[in-house]
Amino acid sequence: MAKVGRYEVPEDWPVTGESGRAFSERLRNGFFSTYLAGEVTIDVGYRGASADAVPVLPHALGVDLDYPGYDGKKLPFLDGSIDTVYSSHMLEHVDDFRTTIRDWYRVVRPGGFIVCVVPHQFLYEKRRSLPSSWNADHKRFYTPASLLRELEASLQPNTYRVRHLRDNDEGYTYEIGPETHSGGGYEIELVIQKITPPEWDLAGPPDPVQDDLERAQGEISRLKAERETLSRECARWFDAAILAKAEEVFQLPRSRRARPLAGLFPASRSPTAAALADRARDSDQWERAARFYLDAIARNPAAPELWLQLGGALQAAGKSPEAEFAYRRARALRGD
Incomplete structure (x- = not known):
């Protein structure tokens, strides 16, 4: 039995799927204790294609499309009411990533965390461009840089800090080429912490071209x-x-x-x-x-x-x- 904050977690907790691949490592290296030890942790999209899936940790609340009041876009929770929003291999299935990320941010309390794990383009997909060889529903490929770009496009400056960004290639099978599904870790871990914004704003005028681009990208996502x-x-x-x-x-x-x-x-x-x-x-x-x-x-x-x-x-x-x-x-x- 291991400890995550005040919670006891069985080392054989039956989490499966992509979260299950890295469960033992994250339990051992303190990742869970650092970012998922709060009183209210939710695991968004935890079920995937498995009807008997469990959330990433025993004290986490699993939220999927069958959760009352959840429509896949807006979480049915009050602003600032969640300690940690955890999501594994879910964001790549979402067309409108801005709406999703902003709603995660909305429900997290100041000081709380968003933990987002996505498949790595160079490790999982092993392709230069869409479509995915392994999951036709993937809307985008991710590198650490592209994941950060989506985050920055979704949230205002100085409303969060990046606390963790890592390629998880633990046990990755580098000898297997693009024609075969890889084993081991093939994902990107990103953790941001919500902060209370300072009273001052960034100096200089806003960039109208960038604003127009973001509006256009938002309209494309909506369509x-x-x-x-x-x-x-x-x-x-x-x-x-x-x-x-x-x-x-x-x-x-x-x-x-x-x-x-x-x-x-x-x-x-x-x-x-x-x-x-x-x-x-x-x-x-x-x-x-x-x-x-x-x-x-x-x-x-x-x-x-x-x-x-x-x-x-x-x-x-x-x-x-x-x-x-x-x-x-x-x-x-x-x-x-």
């Missing part, structure tokens, strides 16, 4: 997040319950169909959905094409050609029952 939301909402159509709802809609008179159907797509805003679907279809990305056709249908549910194109995309994606449903709708709308 990417909207695209992700659109994909998730459209994916609901592959659920039998949504198909059943669609069946109900098409029992209504034609003049009453649009409102309830569009209600199934609260994030559908793209006026170019059909064009995007055609491009995805031309690239043989059939599920992506189907989702964009569905977005177009949400805006124009009485267009038989869209239902016909949807059916073709679903058929090519191997979703025969859903394809037959789309073909039936197309035939009904054309009066066949």
Whole structure:
């Protein structure tokens, strides 16, 4: 049994995944005792793909998408109420890193810590550019410099201090090339401490070019997040319950169909959905094409050609029952 602050931690604590790789080392070298010994520690995104995952430490509160009040963006905690926000191999999955980092900072108390661990571009990815060979959901690659740039782009100067920045290559298998997944440590550890800002501000005028660049980058992140939301909402159509709802809609008179159907797509805003679907279809990305056709249908549910194109995309994606449903709708709308 080891001690982290006033807490006893079993040396065989069953933490798995990326946090589990470095657990023993961080317990032994004092990392946990230095940065995760506070009364209120949260482990954000701890579950990943594992339903039986546990937080990094016994006294840490695990927060994932199923946590009450958490939408993946804004934590359901009061400002300044958390001693440590810990996140391992999560930030690379987030489109809008600014919103995420700023919300972590919001909930941390002055003197508290943000502990952020991400995969290393040169150790984990072993690639010069996206996409990742090992996880298609990775939005960005990280080096220590690029991780610090994101932090500086998200937070105001003199509101934090960097307390720890390290390449963790403990036990790394340097003899394994890019074609094979590496073993050992392949990550970057970053710890910042929230401070009370001084009463003075930086001298000199602000840089308007930099301000415009940051605003543009923020808008790009927002649009990417909207695209992700659109994909998730459209994916609901592959659920039998949504198909059943669609069946109900098409029992209504034609003049009453649009409102309830569009209600199934609260994030559908793209006026170019059909064009995007055609491009995805031309690239043989059939599920992506189907989702964009569905977005177009949400805006124009009485267009038989869209239902016909949807059916073709679903058929090519191997979703025969859903394809037959789309073909039936197309035939009904054309009066066949």
